[in-house]
Amino acid sequence: MKETLTSKNVASEPAEKICESVGAKLEGKVISSFSRIATIVTEAMRESLVQLLTPKRRVDILRDIKQAKSEKRPYVVVFCGVNGVGKSTNLAKITFWLNENNNRVLIAAGDTFRAGAVEQLRTHTRHLNALHSNSVQLYEQGYGKDPASLAAAAIEIAREREIDVVLVDTAGRMQDNEPLMRALSKLIRTNNPDLVLFVAC
Known part of the structure; x- marks a missing residue:
């Protein structure tokens, strides 16, 4: 995943943070089918990106x-x-x-x-x-x-x-x-x- 992100011009440090965050969200999950894996990984990626891009305080x-x-x-x-x-x-x-x-x-x-x-x-x-x-x-x-x-x-x-x-x-x-x-x-x-x-x- 990190290689894919960096090949798409995502800087190394944010790519690392995204991968760590996705990994933490997936750790310990039991999944039954391959199609379910893709859905769960996509959702974990979305959550990680939202978390990373959300400002620490409300911008006004x-x-x-x-x-x-x-x-x-x-x-x-x-x-x-x-x-x-x-x-x-x-x-x-x-x-x-x-x-x-x-x-x-x-x-x-x-x-x-x-x-x-x-x-x-x-x-x-x-x-x-x-x-x-x-x-x-x-x-x-x-x-x-x-x-x-x-x-x-x-x-x-x-x-x-x-x-x-x-x-x-x-x-x-x-x-x-x-x-x-x-x-x-x-x-x-x-x-x-x-x-x-x-x-x-």
Whole structure:
């Protein structure tokens, strides 16, 4: 099972945890037929995945934004995922929702690799501002820049302007792309975001 998971691009550590969890759920079960085994293993796998992916505490973004405001700092969300899963589009949808809940948003154009990424965010920002009278700002530095430094600068600007939320767009990357994963790790370590969203379809 672990080999199958790792061959499907599941990282070694979560694959190990899933296998251990499934093994613990199956240990000591008496099963009569082979078809019954497949059903029980599938159910044990489902339970293990739900357990692994369930947050330790209830996520309430609006509550957490309010807490960040009381600390006089912006609430920071980083959007991650592979190419083409809709990070920028989901970022725009969440921006709309945040605006509907009376939060000002600064979008940091941290995808400094993909051609057209900054222009896409400019378009989203223009449309969102047409709906919510300039409650969204875009921070960009063009292409080829260090995303961690860009995000840090955006967070500092948001703090100075008393903007409630910073949403950081990132370049699409596969988890086996070492240079891009290293850049993502630096971005997260440097900026200590409140939430990292992994967008997947």
